[in-house]
Amino acid sequence: MMKKFIKLGLLTLITGMTLLTGCGKEKKEVKDTLVFAQLSDPKTLDPQNSTDQYSQNAIAQIYDRLFEINEDTGEPILSIAKSFKREGVNTLVIQLKEKVKFHNGDFLTAEDIKFTIERAKSNPRVAHLYKLIENIEIINDHEIKVITSEAFAPLMNHLSHKSSSILNKEVYDKIGEKAYLENPIGTGAYKMKSWDMGDRMVLEAVPGYFKGDAKIKTIVMKGVPEENSKVIGLETGELDMVLDVPAIAWENIEKSDNMQIETKASTTTGYLGLNTNKGILKDKDIRKAIAMAINKDAIIETVFLGKVTKAEQMLAPPIFGHDKNIKALSFNPEKAREIIKEKGLEGEKLRIVVSSPERVQMATIIQDQLKNVGLNLKIELIEWGTFLAETGAGNVDMFIMGWGPSTYDGDYGYYPNIHSDQRGSDGNRTFYSNEKVDRLLEMARSELNVETRKNYYKEITQIIIEENPIIPLYHNNAVFGISKKLKNVKAAGYPEFYKYEYMN
Secondary structure, three states: OHHHHHHHHHHHHHHHHHHHHHOOOOOOOOOOEEEEEEOOOOOOOOHHHOOOHHHHHHHHHHOOOOEEEEOOOOEEEEOOEEEEEEEOOOEEEEEEOOOOEOOOOOEOOHHHHHHHHHHHHOOOOOHHHHOOEEEEEEEEOOEEEEEEOOOOOOHHHHOOOHHHOOOOHHHHHHHOHHHHHHOOOOOOOEEEEEEEOOOEEEEEEOOOOOOOOOOOOEEEEEEOOOHHHHHHHHHHOOOOEEOOOOHHHHHHHHHOOOEEEEEEEEEEEEEEEEOOOOHHHHOHHHHHHHHHHOOHHHHHHHHOOOOOEEOOOOOOOOOEOOOOOOOOOOOOHHHHHHHHHHOOOOOEEEEEEEOOHHHHHHHHHHHHHHHOOOEEEEEEEOOHHHHHHHHHOOOOOEEEEEEOOOOOEHHHHHHHHHOHHHEOOOOEOOOOOOHHHHHHHHHHHOOOOHHHHHHHHHHHHHHHHHHOOEEEEEEEEEEEEEEOOEEOOOOOOOOOHHHOEEOO
16 A cells, blocks of 8 residues: 555656646756665775775775676776786786876876885785785886786786775875774775765765766665665665665566665675684584574575575685686585484584574575584674674684675685685684695796686685585575666676666
8 A cells, every 4th residue: 555655756747747748847966875785884995905895895996906896707807907918927017097086186196106005015915915925116196017926827817806895095094094994095096085984885976987987976875774674765866776685575676666686696605614722623524513403595595585506615606716617515414413412412402503594594504504513503683794794713612704705706716715824804714724625825926827727716615525614505696776866787796876766
């Protein structure tokens, strides 16, 4: 009944506007604000200190990078870079676009590029992406040489990462880090207007953006952890675009007159992380039992209604290094129960943390499956920032998380999650350590032969399947719920607000 009243009210409003417009008494209002909702508001606008998507969705609007990724091919494409050429295997010469402006009107120069990448190299959270960069040599204001200590296969992919978003060196040096990051100055299509932490961030379009002026002048980014609230907000028009749409809501949205789903296969893998440095999970046999106890199909059908793909490995199909022939351990609760019994661990208690209601559903299914093999699982739903802190500190036994390497390369798919140098809040939240895996990761990033690189990632994947610090559950989709009043919106790793506009 309420929907009928809403539709009747909208019809009356539209009819009234038509009559007024026809009489020449009222101009048609053009909407220029987009309200966007995601599970959490950003935690930081420091590009070199962020690896979470919710912060990077804002960072992607405020700053630019030398390269971006063509998500259809997975290949780097030019952004601030105008052209590039290789000199041997260790040197990349990059020509910069001229007259690219920061939000304060300053022109971007090679000094800003050098400063930004060196700053990224100094931050343990993302330093691994730039580890092999030995020097950045400035040729002139618009040309640089990136010199690596050895061949560095994914270099341009890494220079597309949000942590390579370019800062204004002169302003940063003048006002200091804290002041700069409170009011960041980038070259992106939008600048920050206000930020009410825990609620919303407001971005406003910057005239003269070098890729073309944004049609939508204001973006309101809101943190809305309740999945139903996002869908209701989209239905009522309070929200114009949402992320993290639960599968159960897809059908209603697709049937709606005023909202729709945009989706595509993404780079993200949802996985169960096991703390290999805590309690019984130090034992790889126990981790193997847990892997065999989990029926991924049940999770996919119950929680995602079959709209995601079962994961056999950590790297999703679009990522370089994915091998379609590799299979994970089979669902085998009998064997899992046998291992738990032989270890004398029946009734052992474990704690799992999650950060969204959807993942509570996943954890509940896993809880039942582990109970079936003799393990008791306690589920805790915690806020995203607390989740990052708790898992980074190693205070939990298990967690559910997603990882989507925006570089489309296996190095970023694996290195931050399983290299021993990254243990803890730098990314490896399972605290996994394996010298052979470390060595293979190092060899893979410096290998220029494509087939040899693939073989390194194949071997790494097989070791991870055997040792189970990470149990991949499903490969996700990029899913945008949007108002039908919006156009030019395509599902992608990150929203591209400057490309969007409203229907006339």
